[in-house]
Amino acid sequence: MRVKKSERGLFKLPSIDIRYSTADLREKFGLDPNRPTADGYGHHKSCEWFVQEVKSTDLDWAVEQVKSTIEQLKDRGEPVDKAFIIIRRKPRSAKYDIGRGGILYYKGSKRPVSVRGIVIRIVYEKEIRRDWEWRFFSA
Amino acid sequence: MAILFRLNITGTGLTETEKLERLIDYSHKFSYNIGFKRDRYHLWINDDLEELGGKLEVNTEDFGSIRAKIHRMSEEVVSKAILKFYGVLELPEPIEVEGYESQIALDKLPATLVIYNKHYRRIYGCTVEFSTYTIPDWEIVLNSESFRNRLISAIEKTVHKGVELVSCVVGFSKYAMRDIRDRVLFHYPERKVFLEDFFRTLNEETKEETTIAEDIRRILRPYKIEFLTSVLDSFKEKLDRLLITFFKETGAILVGGSYVLIAEDEGTFFRLYEKLRDDFISSIKNEWPDEEKISSILEKWIEHKF
Numbered sequence: 219m220r221v222k223k224s225e226r227g228l229f230k231l232p233s234i235d236i237r238y239s240t241a242d243l244r245e246k247f248g249l250d251p252n253r254p255t256a257d258g259y260g261h262h263k264s265c266e267w268f269v270q271e272v273k274s275t276d277l278d279w280a281v282e283q284v285k286s287t288i289e290q291l292k293d294r295g296e297p298v299d300k301a302f303i304i305i306r307r308k309p310r311s312a313k314y315d316i317g318r319g320g321i322l323y324y325k326g327s328k329r330p331v332s333v334r335g336i337v338i339r340i341v342y343e344k345e346i347r348r349d350w351e352w353r354f355f356s357a
Numbered sequence: 358m359a360i361l362f363r364l365n366i367t368g369t370g371l372t373e374t375e376k377l378e379r380l381i382d383y384s385h386k387f388s389y390n391i392g393f394k395r396d397r398y399h400l401w402i403n404d405d406l407e408e409l410g411g412k413l414e415v416n417t418e419d420f421g422s423i424r425a426k427i428h429r430m431s432e433e434v435v436s437k438a439i440l441k442f443y444g445v446l447e448l449p450e451p452i453e454v455e456g457y458e459s460q461i462a463l464d465k466l467p468a469t470l471v472i473y474n475k476h477y478r479r480i481y482g483c484t485v486e487f488s489t490y491t492i493p494d495w496e497i498v499l500n501s502e503s504f505r506n507r508l509i510s511a512i513e514k515t516v517h518k519g520v521e522l523v524s525c526v527v528g529f530s531k532y533a534m535r536d537i538r539d540r541v542l543f544h545y546p547e548r549k550v551f552l553e554d555f556f557r558t559l560n561e562e563t564k565e566e567t568t569i570a571e572d573i574r575r576i577l578r579p580y581k582i583e584f585l586t587s588v589l590d591s592f593k594e595k596l597d598r599l600l601i602t603f604f605k606e607t608g609a610i611l612v613g614g615s616y617v618l619i620a621e622d623e624g625t626f627f628r629l630y631e632k633l634r635d636d637f638i639s640s641i642k643n644e645w646p647d648e649e650k651i652s653s654i655l656e657k658w659i660e661h662k663f
Binding site: 220223237240243244254276279283 | 359404406408409444445450452453454455456457458459460461463465467477480481488490491492493496497500501504529530531532
């Protein structure tokens with residue numbers, strides 16, 4: 219079985235100038251193969267580094283993968299400024315709610331889900347457009 | 358992305374501890390059969406997130422200490438316990454993953470097995486969940502025949518006294534047990550379960566606020582899933598022929614004589630569900646007694662009687 223790299227999620231934007239996939243995260247950054255790894259680690263031209271996980275419906279696993287990747291990158295001294303979970307349709311989750319601006323909250327609380335101070339944001343695939351970049355990155 | 362099990366504990370007069378022990382033994386056997394090497398165990402109470410009121414009671418590499426802890430807990434606490442096993446799934450053949458700067462071959466993947474408490478069993482409709490990270494299990498099921506064969510064999514080989522498999526499904530989310538559309542594989546010992554899941558998915562669709570969902574809501578409201586399933590299931594042979602036609606038309610592959618269905622692609626079960634739904638609704642819509650008709654029948658009866 220072969221999994222090809224694909225320009226999924228925010229990697230589709232031309233303003234992303236550095237893209238690393240799961241394979242690169244393992245090989246280049248030495249992330250633990252026995253821990254969950256997110257789909258991508260990228261750099262936006264505004265000098266922001268981000269982790270993204272592209273998922274169709276399930277938020278619970280996506281959060282675990284983003285958390286584990288941010289922790290491991292930070293432990294290795296790598297910069298992470300933002301974290302995104304990309305979804306196609308409104309997900310069902312027993313643990314999380316999506317708030318204004320796509321910010322992820324613990325269900326029934328006002329507490330955002332954050333890892334080492336980085337708040338996780340939800341982005342719908344249809345929102346990934348060149349003219350809407352300002353929603354996710356600094357100008 | 359998950360391999361979900363709906364299990365029944367058979368037997369009467371069992372304590373919560375005994376029930377949980379049976380599920381642990383079942384999960385233990387499945388882990389062995391699928392090639393899941395576990396190295397860490399968590400025992401949570403209430404929830405598996407502290408932010409949602411969960412409490413991590415045990416975090417250990419020693420499986421025995423989990424069992425010992427369960428035996429010391431009260432029945433009430435045991436019924437709120439969530440068990441999580443962490444480890445790696447050894448793959449039957451390596452997966453080659455291409456990156457922007459590198460290429461790797463993975464011969465194992467991080468994986469988790471969770472035994473849910475009653476609260477989450479109600480929400481997800483499943484008892485046990487097994488899932489892989491990095492490459493989701495559903496993607497491996499779709500693309501690797503050797504893994505698919507190993508999975509089906511593991512499901513069939515995992516037998517434990519006092520635990521009955523109702524169904525096992527592989528899907529895109531934890532909710533795949535409630536929704537046929539979210540699946541790529543399912544394994545049923547009985548056809549009846551597929552019918553139940555079909556009606557359950559109809560119910561799920563009514564929450565989506567589409568025009569067709571309105572029709573479904575109107576049709577299903579006065580009837581229980583168990584009733585509809587048992588009526589349809591009584592036409593065993595005809596129903597089998599009908600379902601097999603639908604399976605073939607939508608690209609679902611029926612394996613052997615049992616109900617093991619494998620999707621051809623990500624959308625196979627979505628198409629299967631839509632085909633069945635449209636046929637069901639268009640065929641019965643006009644003659645199906647709705648709430649109003651049922652009320653008027655009852656009204657007539659009561660007026661006639663008294």
